[in-house]
Amino acid sequence: MSEPFNKYLQRFIEFLRVEKHYSDYTVQFYRYDIEEFFKFTSEQSIEDLKEIEYLDARLYLTTLHDQQLSRATIARRVSSMRSFFRFLSREKVITENPFALVQQAKGGKKLPSFFYEEEMEELFAVCEGEDPLDIRNRAILELLYATGIRVSECTGIEMKHIDFDFSVLLIKGKGNKERYVPFGSFALEAIERYIATARKFLMKPTDHHSFLFVNHRGKPLTSRGIRHILTTLIEKASLTRKIHPHMLRHTFATHLLNNGADLRTVQELLGHDHLSSTQVYTHVTKEHLRKTYLTHHPRA
Known part of the structure; x- marks a missing residue:
């Protein structure tokens, strides 16, 4: 160069x-x-x-x-x-953008991968132990599924960002944009249990940070660390598929839409700037409906 x-x-x-x-x-x-x-x-x-x-x-x-x-x-x-x-x-380095008019032919969008509800239950089942890391992993899994937040957003959560009374998280997303995301009773119970037991055990006396999720040395958990945890859970559950960081986010959105949530609400929860980014999940739900119909209707 x-x-x-x-x-x-x-x-x-x-x-x-x-x-x-x-x-x-x-x-x-x-x-x-x-x-x-x-x-x-x-x-x-x-x-x-x-x-x-x-x-x-x-x-x-x-x-x-x-x-x-x-x-x-x-x-x-x-x-x-x-x-x-x-x-x-x-910056006045050039006068015209040579790529301004270059258009790439659009192909069909690849539908996002997601877990079925039965698969989610299998994932939850493999982190039901009493070990501090099992308790932490359960809290991570519950929170990612309950909120649809990105893995990078999950690692950035600090204790002060959690409102336990109203079960709401303050999330700092892309471009430092902030949004509030609610979470349910399962995630609340898992987080409270993790904070009361596992986090205290994993933290060292010299650790003074306020990040919610920590590794086995008490340091803030990284995105790479969470990806490793999710991969390990998949292996333990013996699910025949690979996981990528966004799959739980995709699962969150798909399950909401499958159960009647409106698209605008899902857009806000995911932190999408444009509705078009959220609309891809409508294709997933339509495919889900089609497969259900073909499987169960006697004259399909």
Whole structure:
């Protein structure tokens, strides 16, 4: 990567972190996508960002298709480049965004994976022990399923964010946006039990932080730690599928809609800026209804 290109990349990364408040995970994807584009420009002997035109952007899109990348990956790459060049335009580095008019053909959206209610019961069953880590894991599972919060949001919960009287959480989401999320009696009982027993056991006398969930050393639990916990629960439950961090979030939304919740409420609970982000779950519920009909109707 040439020095001028790298300089602008670093400025853009700083912009994402400081002004947009994007997570390290998101910034990492932007960096990777832009560095991949810089490899392309190097192969095309493009030495100045000002030289890049619409036709170069179209050629890059063709290159991505030739690599047989998924539609979602290509769409993300194009979106990253559009944002990067929009930033360069704002900074007066370039006059026109070469990716502004590049459109990736939209394919069918992949429906989000979720757990059926019976599978959730199996997951809860494997963390019913009296061990402090079992009690903690039960509280994590109950809370993620009860609220639909992101794993990163779960790790950021502090004791002061919990209103036990009204069973409400203050959640700090993407871009430091705050929202209140209610949770039910099962999650409340699991959290209160965890705080009263397991958390005290796991915390060391020298630990003075106020984060709700801690690891076996009493330190704040990370997103990676929660992903490991969920994977372990899946293995214990002998469920024949892999888990990813968003599956419990998908399950939360799907089960709400299956049981009659309205889309706007689910949007607010999930912290989605746009209703279109929530509407994908209506496709899941329709598919669920179709399968139920085909399975149980005598003349289906």
